[in-house]
Amino acid sequence: MLDSLKTGLRAAIKKVVSAGGVDAELIKDLSKDVQRALLQADVDVKIVIAVTKRIEERASEEKPPPGLSRKDHIVKILYDEIAAMLGRDAEFEFRAGAQTRILLLGIQGSGKTTTAAKLALHLTRGGYKVAAIGADTHRPGALAQLRDMCARARVEVYGEEGGRDAVSIVRAGLEAVGEAPDVVIIDTAGRHKEEGALLEEMRTLSEAARPDLALLVIDGTMGRQCGAQAAAFHKAARVGGIAITKLDSTAKGGGALAAATETGARVMYIGTGERIGDIERFSSTRFVGRLLGMGDVQAVLDMARRLEADADGDQLRRMKRGKMSMEDFYSQLEGMARGGSLRGMIESMPGIAGGMKEGQLDGMDERIERWRHIIQSMNGAEKGDPDTINSSRAKRIARGSGSSEREVKELIKAFNNSKGMMKSAGGRQMQGFLRKMGIK
Numbered sequence: 001m002l003d004s005l006k007t008g009l010r011a012a013i014k015k016v017v018s019a020g021g022v023d024a025e026l027i028k029d030l031s032k033d034v035q036r037a038l039l040q041a042d043v044d045v046k047i048v049i050a051v052t053k054r055i056e057e058r059a060s061e062e063k064p065p066p067g068l069s070r071k072d073h074i075v076k077i078l079y080d081e082i083a084a085m086l087g088r089d090a091e092f093e094f095r096a097g098a099q100t101r102i103l104l105l106g107i108q109g110s111g112k113t114t115t116a117a118k119l120a121l122h123l124t125r126g127g128y129k130v131a132a133i134g135a136d137t138h139r140p141g142a143l144a145q146l147r148d149m150c151a152r153a154r155v156e157v158y159g160e161e162g163g164r165d166a167v168s169i170v171r172a173g174l175e176a177v178g179e180a181p182d183v184v185i186i187d188t189a190g191r192h193k194e195e196g197a198l199l200e201e202m203r204t205l206s207e208a209a210r211p212d213l214a215l216l217v218i219d220g221t222m223g224r225q226c227g228a229q230a231a232a233f234h235k236a237a238r239v240g241g242i243a244i245t246k247l248d249s250t251a252k253g254g255g256a257l258a259a260a261t262e263t264g265a266r267v268m269y270i271g272t273g274e275r276i277g278d279i280e281r282f283s284s285t286r287f288v289g290r291l292l293g294m295g296d297v298q299a300v301l302d303m304a305r306r307l308e309a310d311a312d313g314d315q316l317r318r319m320k321r322g323k324m325s326m327e328d329f330y331s332q333l334e335g336m337a338r339g340g341s342l343r344g345m346i347e348s349m350p351g352i353a354g355g356m357k358e359g360q361l362d363g364m365d366e367r368i369e370r371w372r373h374i375i376q377s378m379n380g381a382e383k384g385d386p387d388t389i390n391s392s393r394a395k396r397i398a399r400g401s402g403s404s405e406r407e408v409k410e411l412i413k414a415f416n417n418s419k420g421m422m423k424s425a426g427g428r429q430m431q432g433f434l435r436k437m438g439i440k
Contacts, residue, residue: 006291008037009082013075013292022070027059034078043085051085079288086284087266092213092241094128100183101174103209104243105202105233106217108190111245113142115217115271116187117149118279119243122269123183124153131181133173134159135166135205138189146187152276166201167208174209186211206237213240216265220246234265241268244282324419326383330375370403371411377401386412 012033019026031052038048055077064073094100102119104112113136120130132150134157136142143159150157158173170186177184186209188202206214214237218226233239247270267282375383377400382389389397394408401408 005037005041006293008033008040009078009291010293012037013078016071016074019071022059022074024060027056027074030059030074030078031056047085051081055081075292079285079292082291083284083288086287089266089283089285092268094123094183099179099181100213101186101209101211102183103186103206103211103214103237104188104217105214105237105239106190107219107229108139110190110217110219111271112136112190112217113146113187114149115243115245115269115279116146116185117153117155118271118276119215119269120150120155120185121153121276122279122281124155128182129180130155130183130185131177132157132185132187133170133177134187135169135173136187136189137164137166137169142187142189149276167204170205170208202233202237211237214238215241215243215268217243217245220244220271230265239265241265243267243269243271243279245271247272324415326375326378326386326415329415329418330372367407367410370401370407373401374398374403374408374411386415 012030015033016022016026016030034055035048035052038051039045058077058081059074062073062077064070068076104116106112116132120132123130130153132146132155134143134146136146143157143161146159147157156177158169158176160169160172163169166189173186174184188205214233216230216233216239218229222229230239230242242265244267267284269279270282270287272278272280374397377397378386378389382393382397389408389412391405394405397403398405398408
């Protein structure tokens with residue numbers, strides 16, 4: 001996600017790390033590199049100047065804490081300031097034992113309907129019972145799209161084919177679903193900040209729905225323009241949170257993220273791909289850790305917890321003891337394929353994303369199939385203990401699977417990192433590791 005920003009910031013860090021020493025010129029160069037990366041990501045120039053000024057001042061004046069080199073401290077300062085630019089994490093929480101209503105707002109084409117289905121699946125996986133209401137009476141096919149996508153999340157949708165009164169649809173939908181769902185997601189028609197009549201309808205809709213959360217959906221490709229959009233919707237329905245879509249590939253999402261935080265409403269969810277599982281709860285520190293190649297421990301742990309539900313008892317015990325086999329790993333890969341992006345999982349791993357070359361993460365989901373053939377070409381001993389795979393064995397496995405030795409080694413590297421993470425997740429040492437990463 002945010003490829004240009006990620007590339008620019010990582011290049012700036014690499015320059016610092018590879019420098020012979022830290023001086024005023026290096027700090028100035030870092031500031032310029034960060035400015036360039038943020039501007040290319042469409043962050044407002046005033047925000048860019050303020051952020052880089054703080055980075056320069058802190059890097060020049062602060063002394064590193066005990067045990068941290070000056071270079072490491074400068075990288076930490078960069079991490080802190082970029083995270084601060086994106087705002088503190090949203091505080092909204094779903095209440096146990098009480099129904100939560102979420103009203104989705106946004107301009108046409110921002111991805112509200114897709115976000116409604118993604119959010120429905122995300123919350124269902126979190127143990128919530130979810131229902132949806134289709135109240136987009138302006139876009140043909142909106143209700144059919146919502147029903148089709150929510151069916152994949154096994155979420156029921158209330159709607160009225162050919163209905164023209166969105167307010168009455170919302171009222172009837174709330175009565176139909178009753179109090180049984182933990183969460184009710186309401187999809188609405190797209191509006192623009194200049195469309196006064198539609199924004200007035202939005203006020204009426206908000207009064208009818210009485211939402212606990214008005215969630216504004218913003219297209220990540222809009223960049224800094226989203227600030228004005230967010231302000232207009234906020235006046236109409238008191239926006240409580242923001243979901244940013246299309247934060248993958250070349251989207252200039254930096255501007256959207258930064259401008260959105262200026263409205264006072266916090267970014268709560270981000271869409272990271274086209275698949276229904278490609279949505280996650282936004283955390284500025286986790287997000288920046290992934291941008292800078294420091295990984296996202298929590299994302300990997302969340303994936304591990306989801307996979308626990310599919311693992312049998314023996315497999316789970318092996319994984320927690322660090323005795324995971326290659327067949328266990330493949331069952332994980334299948335779970336990741338069902339639940340979201342494999343690329344996203346690998347990109348989240350601390351020590352992996354930052355060390356991979358540009359473009360190396362592209363097509364990660366397609367690699368599952370190639371890895372399956374590689375695993376099938378291993379004998380029983382190799383599947384049980386991949387450490388036995390030396391150069392000659394790797395050549396044989398590569399020939400048998402129609403792959404290269406590089407791909408065999410790539411698979412083994414991913415396996416070993418997953419194995420280590422699973423073992424750490426089952427032990428107390430993970431708590432200290434998370435604190436070091438600034439997550440807990």
